[in-house]
Amino acid sequence: xxxxxxxxxxxxxxxxxxxxxxxxxxxxxxxxxxxxxxxxxxxxxxxxxxxxxxxxxxxxxxxxxxxxxxxxxxxxxxxxxxxxxxxxxxxxxxxxxxxxxxxxxxxxxxxxx
Amino acid sequence: xxxxxxxxxxxxxxxxxxxxxxxxxxxxxxxxxxxxxxxxxxxxxxxxxxxxxxxxxxxxxxxxxxxxxxxxxxxxxxxxxxxxxxxxxxxxxxxxxxxxxxxxxxxxxxx
Numbered sequence: 001x002x003x004x005x006x007x008x009x010x011x012x013x014x015x016x017x018x019x020x021x022x023x024x025x026x027x028x029x030x031x032x033x034x035x036x037x038x039x040x041x042x043x044x045x046x047x048x049x050x051x052x053x054x055x056x057x058x059x060x061x062x063x064x065x066x067x068x069x070x071x072x073x074x075x076x077x078x079x080x081x082x083x084x085x086x087x088x089x090x091x092x093x094x095x096x097x098x099x100x101x102x103x104x105x106x107x108x109x110x111x112x113x
Numbered sequence: 114x115x116x117x118x119x120x121x122x123x124x125x126x127x128x129x130x131x132x133x134x135x136x137x138x139x140x141x142x143x144x145x146x147x148x149x150x151x152x153x154x155x156x157x158x159x160x161x162x163x164x165x166x167x168x169x170x171x172x173x174x175x176x177x178x179x180x181x182x183x184x185x186x187x188x189x190x191x192x193x194x195x196x197x198x199x200x201x202x203x204x205x206x207x208x209x210x211x212x213x214x215x216x217x218x219x220x221x222x223x224x
Contacts, residue, residue: 004155033212042201042214043156055210091155093212101146102212104155 002026004105006092012111018080021108025073025094031055033102034067034077035091043091049075082112119202119218127223132189134218136202137182143205145178145185150199150217159187159200194224 005024013019025032030051035043046065047057052072060067064083069075079086089109093102120135136145144163148156162169162178162185169176175188189196199217206213 031210035214042216045211045213048210050210093156101158101161102156103158104148106155109153 004092004094004103006090006105006108008108009106010109010111012113013082015084015112016081018078019082019110020079021077021090021092021110023075023077023092023105025075025092026096026103029094029096029103030072031095031102032069032075033091033093033095034075035093037089037091037107039088046077079110082110084112086110087112119200119215121218122216123219123221125221125223126192128192128194130192130222132192132196132220132222134187134200134220136185136187136215138185138202138204138206138215139183140206142180142207145176146203146212147174147176147185147187148201148203148214150201152198156201189220192220192222194222196220197222 007022011019032049034046036046037043046060047067048055049069052069065079067077089107091104091107093104095102118137126132142164144161146161147159149159150156160171160176162176173190178185199219201214201217203212203214
């Protein structure tokens, strides 16, 4: 079974620039999550999709972060403009049921300089 | 804020010893999950224990859940160097759909 695919694996940008991350979940998984993991901390949920609808985005900084899952499959997470404190690993996960166990991608490590 | 808090934050043991990590949470839950994260990698689901279960085993892993104390423990028996990783507990607080993680325990197993 193919895992959750994320790209890119690494990204370095200057502050105030824009960046986008892509996630392809496990085939058939209706629930998709984006997490932000700052070094030394646990993952923090940013947004949760059920198919192409948003279930929870209460912790998403909406002034600069946006996410979409237009066809209920792939998802993109965008930061515009980036700040230094956005440096983190952005993890995508999917699950067939919610609540239930999730399958995580390898993550995208973002460095904002 | 984080729902779960792991204890200790860091643990260093010798290969062959047992490792115990604890997790405390704040609100009612339907289940509690444990994940492992190797350095620079994504999280791997280890085990899920439901609120009506008290203990669960999977290979060298043993998880307990005490809902009256709002706490869980993860025991790794006969540890190996390959068990070196960060371990996180995660819950859906208050039955919500949000999977919320604790800060993790960083385990180092010395060969």
